[in-house]
Amino acid sequence: xxxxxxxxxxxxxxxxxxxxxxxxxxxxxxxLAAIGLLLLxxxxxxxxxxxxxxxxxxxGFLTGVPSSRPARAGILPAMVGTFxxxxxxxxxxxxxxxxxxxxxxxxxSDSRLNRLLQTNISxxxxxxxxxxxxxxLALFVRALAMGPTILAAALTLSLLILPVVIxxxxxxxxxxxxxxxxxAYALGASRWQMVSRSVLPAxxxxxxxxxxxAMARAIGEAAxxxxxxxxxxxxxxxxxxxxxxxxxxxxxxxWAQRPQADFQGISAAAIVVxxxxxxxxxxLALIVRVRLSRHIQW
Amino acid sequence: xxxxxxxxxxxxxxxxHVPHSRGAxxxxxxxxxxxxxxxxxxxELQIGTAIRAFVGRDLALAETVIGGDAEINEMQRAVTDLxxxxxxxxxPVARDLRFLLALNHVASELERIGDHAVGVAKQVRRLPDGPxxxxxxxxxxxxELAASLVGGILATLVDADSEAARxxxxxxxxxxxGYGRVFVAALDEMRSNPNAVERGMRTVLVAHWLERIGDxxxxxxxxxVHLATGRVEDLNP
Amino acid sequence: xxxxxIAADPAEFGDVIELQDVSCWYGSFRAVRNIDISIARQRIxxxxxxxxxxxxxxxxxxxxxxxxxPSYRAEGRVLFESQDLFAPGVDPVAVRRRVGMxxxxxxxxxxxxxxxxxxGPRINGFKGNMDELVEHSLRRAALWDDVKDKLNQSGMAxxxxxxxxLCIARTIAVEPEVILMDEPCSALxxxxxxxxxxxxxxxxxxxxxxxxxxxxxxxxxxxxTTIFMTMGDDRAGYVVEEGDTIQIFTNPKHRLxxxxxxxxxx
Numbered sequence: 001x002x003x004x005x006x007x008x009x010x011x012x013x014x015x016x017x018x019x020x021x022x023x024x025x026x027x028x029x030x031x032l033a034a035i036g037l038l039l040l041x042x043x044x045x046x047x048x049x050x051x052x053x054x055x056x057x058x059x060g061f062l063t064g065v066p067s068s069r070p071a072r073a074g075i076l077p078a079m080v081g082t083f084x085x086x087x088x089x090x091x092x093x094x095x096x097x098x099x100x101x102x103x104x105x106x107x108x109s110d111s112r113l114n115r116l117l118q119t120n121i122s123x124x125x126x127x128x129x130x131x132x133x134x135x136x137l138a139l140f141v142r143a144l145a146m147g148p149t150i151l152a153a154a155l156t157l158s159l160l161i162l163p164v165v166i167x168x169x170x171x172x173x174x175x176x177x178x179x180x181x182x183x184a185y186a187l188g189a190s191r192w193q194m195v196s197r198s199v200l201p202a203x204x205x206x207x208x209x210x211x212x213x214a215m216a217r218a219i220g221e222a223a224x225x226x227x228x229x230x231x232x233x234x235x236x237x238x239x240x241x242x243x244x245x246x247x248x249x250x251x252x253x254x255w256a257q258r259p260q261a262d263f264q265g266i267s268a269a270a271i272v273v274x275x276x277x278x279x280x281x282x283x284l285a286l287i288v289r290v291r292l293s294r295h296i297q298w
Numbered sequence: 299x300x301x302x303x304x305x306x307x308x309x310x311x312x313x314x315h316v317p318h319s320r321g322a323x324x325x326x327x328x329x330x331x332x333x334x335x336x337x338x339x340x341x342e343l344q345i346g347t348a349i350r351a352f353v354g355r356d357l358a359l360a361e362t363v364i365g366g367d368a369e370i371n372e373m374q375r376a377v378t379d380l381x382x383x384x385x386x387x388x389x390p391v392a393r394d395l396r397f398l399l400a401l402n403h404v405a406s407e408l409e410r411i412g413d414h415a416v417g418v419a420k421q422v423r424r425l426p427d428g429p430x431x432x433x434x435x436x437x438x439x440x441x442e443l444a445a446s447l448v449g450g451i452l453a454t455l456v457d458a459d460s461e462a463a464r465x466x467x468x469x470x471x472x473x474x475x476g477y478g479r480v481f482v483a484a485l486d487e488m489r490s491n492p493n494a495v496e497r498g499m500r501t502v503l504v505a506h507w508l509e510r511i512g513d514x515x516x517x518x519x520x521x522x523v524h525l526a527t528g529r530v531e532d533l534n535p
Numbered sequence: 536x537x538x539x540x541i542a543a544d545p546a547e548f549g550d551v552i553e554l555q556d557v558s559c560w561y562g563s564f565r566a567v568r569n570i571d572i573s574i575a576r577q578r579i580x581x582x583x584x585x586x587x588x589x590x591x592x593x594x595x596x597x598x599x600x601x602x603x604x605p606s607y608r609a610e611g612r613v614l615f616e617s618q619d620l621f622a623p624g625v626d627p628v629a630v631r632r633r634v635g636m637x638x639x640x641x642x643x644x645x646x647x648x649x650x651x652x653x654x655g656p657r658i659n660g661f662k663g664n665m666d667e668l669v670e671h672s673l674r675r676a677a678l679w680d681d682v683k684d685k686l687n688q689s690g691m692a693x694x695x696x697x698x699x700x701l702c703i704a705r706t707i708a709v710e711p712e713v714i715l716m717d718e719p720c721s722a723l724x725x726x727x728x729x730x731x732x733x734x735x736x737x738x739x740x741x742x743x744x745x746x747x748x749x750x751x752x753x754x755x756x757x758x759x760t761t762i763f764m765t766m767g768d769d770r771a772g773y774v775v776e777e778g779d780t781i782q783i784f785t786n787p788k789h790r791l792x793x794x795x796x797x798x799x800x801x
Contacts, residue, residue, distance in 0.1 A: 182600065182638065182642070183638070184658075186635060186706070189628070193658045298645075298691075323798075392785060395785065396785070
């Protein structure tokens with residue numbers, strides 16, 4: 001097949017095809033390099049952690065309590081603390097966050113006040129978590145006299161992730177096409193029926209994913225909890241409304257501070273547990289999203 | 299345009315109401331109209347030639363008329379094809395559709411008028427030798443009138459002038475009267491002279507063809523009126 | 536040719552919807568002015584006109600869908616079965632069950648076919664055999680054979696024409712009296728378009744249908760009455776001519792109508 005020969009000479013264009021292809025390849029290479037670097041770093045980190053953690057991960061570790069001797073230390077209280085906080089945070093943020101998002105996305109008019117409100121919530125999502133720690137300390141621990149308990153911690157973390165949940169839910173609600181709302185209205189639905197039976201189910205995958213991921217973030221937080229008074233050495237299973245508690249990140253922090261190599265080891269083991277937990281939560285978010293959006297095609 | 303309300307209902311010209319033409323459709327319509335007018339001119343010529351041939355007993359002239367009919371038939375087929383194509387490809391409605399349907403019918407009527415002219419010419423072949431045919435002058439006049447009616451009605455087609463069409467159609471009455479006169483003259487001659495019977499019969503036949511041509515002109519006039527006003531009027535009481 | 540037979544007793548035909556001197560505003564912009572039209576019972580009325588002349592605004596006034604636009608305001612009387620739809624006590628939610636709407640782009644819910652059709656009846660408190668209602672609605676929408684084995688599959692997995700028929704099925708499941716259609720076929724291929732037109736001819740035995748369309752041939756093929764609107768210099772839409780479809784397309788009364796249906800403007 002011969003090359004294309006136009007009838008008239010193409011005097012006006014200088015395609016420089018080779019140069020353009022070269023530029024394209026260069027750019028592609030730069031992108032590959034970036035991701036390569038990232039993956040390399042991640043793999044190196046993971047390998048390092050797993051290598052350190054390997055000798056320390058066993059059933060005893062998972063079911064035992066912390067001890068001054070690394071060989072006998074376990075993370076059960078920390079895990080229980082993490083679970084309890086996780087559940088309370090979930091139960092609190094889900095209804096409040098979703099309800100707030102529904103109001104802002106479906107009911108509120110597009111006035112300056114409401115736009116200001118949404119901007120403020122967005123900003124709150126970016127406030128450093130330690131600030132929430134200070135707030136929690138002042139409000140829940142001291143002013144409401146809850147003391148340094150799991151409940152106070154859960155409330156603080158709820159405040160932390162509430163803006164994130166609200167924003168994610170608003171985005172999920174706004175992603176539902178207007179045609180869906182019109183379709184529901186055209187069948188004689190009231191506003192609440194339209195929201196609850198048409199928009200909410202359609203936005204559910206996005207909302208659920210947002211909540212699960214926000215919770216994953218919450219249970220990974222250490223800084224605010226340090227401020228509120230989580231302990232680093234707790235050998236008993238915490239009671240949510242009284243007494244001392246710890247969570248996995250804090251436990252890791254406590255062990256990592258010790259110079260002995262063995263403590264570094266069990267710290268790494270705890271990190272692996274946390275990573276596993278994150279994996280489970282992210283996997284859950286994925287499954288929920290897929291399951292809830294099986295009918296959605298837009 | 300007749301039959302339509304002028305836009306005095308609203309004083310504004312209306313935003314975006316600049317009428318734009320439909321180039322392809324307008325071209326097709328022009329082409330069809332031109333072809334029909336050409337056809338009409340040829341038919342007009344055929345009529346005049348045929349009647350001259352009969353009155354003058356000119357066999358050679360008659361043969362040219364008979365031979366010339368093939369072309370008229372071909373033109374009618376071409377017009378019908380063109381109209382079918384335009385309807386299929388342009389999806390005309392309202393006035394455009396009435397125009398195309400009218401022209402289709404006009405072409406068909408012209409083709410039949412052409413056949414009538416051939417009918418006249420064929421009588422020349424069979425006319426026995428002898429004295430001039432009865433009412434020859436009347437016949438010649440009728441023939442000229444028929445030809446001019448055809449020309450006249452086609453002129454009204456150009457602008458869809460329904461008033462003019464009615465006027466032309468009224469000229470059919472004159473042909474009808476002429477037919478009556480020729481009939482009587484031929485009858486008289488046939489009664490008094492048995493040798494003149496064949497001559498007389500063929501003369502009446504020719505007059506009959508001319509009378510039919512007049513009727514068909516009236517049909518065409520009805521098409522013009524329908525095209526212009528959208529109403530069906532009977533101009534053949 | 537689509538059946539244009541008229542009922543034996545024309546006196547039965549009253550106007551189910553009547554617009555008296557209706558003008559619609561979006562804020563300070565008047566979208567349509569002084570509309571006086573009536574929609575005949577159990578017939579198909581087509582609304583045609585150039586883009587932007589207010590056809591959609593007009594049709595959405597008939598089921599108060601325009602209420603969803605905050606700046607919208609309607610003047611004049613919109614009578615549905617002789618009752619003013621904009622009278623103070625009238626609840627738009629109740630209106631929309633009786634005057635249904637099918638949209639330009641098919642918008643089935645991301646639910647199963649069954650749940651799509653059952654949505655309307657459920658929110659309107661249907662107390663009866665839902666399975667029967669769903670099957671009946673799907674049959675009337677000429678969709679039952681296509682989906683009877685797939686009722687649990689997603690409504691969004693259907694083809695464009697099927698989706699639109701699904702939307703029609705769910706609309707008729709709530710037993711409206713009028714079905715408004717805003718260019719229902721413009722997103723569909725020609726075959727689906729013809730299927731829907733045949734469906735409309737069937738449906739008009741039981742429902743009154745109003746259809747907005749850009750497709751001249753569709754209006755000519757499918758409707759009994761045609762209303763031609765256009766936009767004035769003030770950019771407000773107004774009705775130029777309203778009449779029998781056959782007459783509008785063979786011998787319209789107004790020059791503007793003639794030009795529009797011939798494709799010579801718009």
